[in-house]
Amino acid sequence: MPIEAFIFDVDGTLADTERDGHRVAFNRSFQEAGLAFEWDVDTYGRLLEMSGGKERIRHYLNQHPEHPLLDDDQIRILHENKTRHYVRLLSEGRVPLRPGVQRILRDAREVGIRLAIATTTTLENVESLLEVALGRESLDWFEVIGAGDVVPRKKPDPGIYQYVLDRMQLEPLRCVAFEDSSNGLLAANQACIPTIITVNHYTSSQSFDGAMAVLDHLGDVDNPATIRDGPTPPGFFVTVTWIEKMWQLFRASERCLG
Ligand code: XBP
Ligand code: MG
Numbered sequence: 001m002p003i004e005a006f007i008f009d010v011d012g013t014l015a016d017t018e019r020d021g022h023r024v025a026f027n028r029s030f031q032e033a034g035l036a037f038e039w040d041v042d043t044y045g046r047l048l049e050m051s052g053g054k055e056r057i058r059h060y061l062n063q064h065p066e067h068p069l070l071d072d073d074q075i076r077i078l079h080e081n082k083t084r085h086y087v088r089l090l091s092e093g094r095v096p097l098r099p100g101v102q103r104i105l106r107d108a109r110e111v112g113i114r115l116a117i118a119t120t121t122t123l124e125n126v127e128s129l130l131e132v133a134l135g136r137e138s139l140d141w142f143e144v145i146g147a148g149d150v151v152p153r154k155k156p157d158p159g160i161y162q163y164v165l166d167r168m169q170l171e172p173l174r175c176v177a178f179e180d181s182s183n184g185l186l187a188a189n190q191a192c193i194p195t196i197i198t199v200n201h202y203t204s205s206q207s208f209d210g211a212m213a214v215l216d217h218l219g220d221v222d223n224p225a226t227i228r229d230g231p232t233p234p235g236f237f238v239t240v241t242w243i244e245k246m247w248q249l250f251r252a253s254e255r256c257l258g
Helices: 018-032 041-047 053-063 072-091 101-110 123-134 136-141 159-168 182-190 240-253
Strands: 005-008 114-118 142-146 175-179 195-198 213-215 227-229
Touching: 005 159, 018 041, 018 053, 018 072, 041 053, 053 072, 072 123, 101 114, 101 123, 101 136, 101 240, 114 159, 123 136, 123 142, 136 142, 142 159, 159 182, 175 182, 182 195
Parallel strands: 005 114, 005 175, 114 142, 175 195, 195 213
Antiparallel strands: 213 227
């Protein structure tokens, strides 16, 4: 029985968006609104435990009573402005895809693996990233783009994965999810989807129990991946064939959480 679909997270997985993309955009929005705070790289790393931009702003303000508390409408506007800044940063080509991503998408399409996205970020951000990095036509490669507020609760809640599975009528065990964070892994695992992790600056010290494999990135012929957990792929880069083997082993080991 072959793999039916690959489901991709976006932030940290398709591209390293957080530090030089989202964080900078949040700060521009705060500055524009005359707010007297700025998120440095480490502060932002701690705030990433809260997924969702609006939720993250609220979480920060709750922790910092010295700043004025904003109501939901004010946070919504602040976040809309943040999205505008973020899309502008993307259009300047500031956020490239991670190694191996474009190759895996192309190879998966060639062998008929269906593609989808399950992300916490705003839909506009996903569409802009795809358009800038892969061309407008790439939006059609993904049968479903599950993003942002289409579900009431964000990762680690499995809602966004369940939304994608339902829309595509997929069995979770016949899919592979690609994630970068422990929140993302928890979401995919609770939806019972075998998951490959590619870590980044912000997530490399997190715990990934229950993942199919953990690597620093997917790798490419001229850019070897380092494997943290799981067998090394031939040539040190992840291929669809290697994913299929890992998936068979993972399913046979009954390590899948549900
Ligand atoms: C991504 C997020 C998002 C982004 C910012 O998490 O939590 O909130 O950081 O995007 P994941 P928005 O990769 O697990 O989906 O500001 O649009 O929310
Ligand atoms: Mg992510």
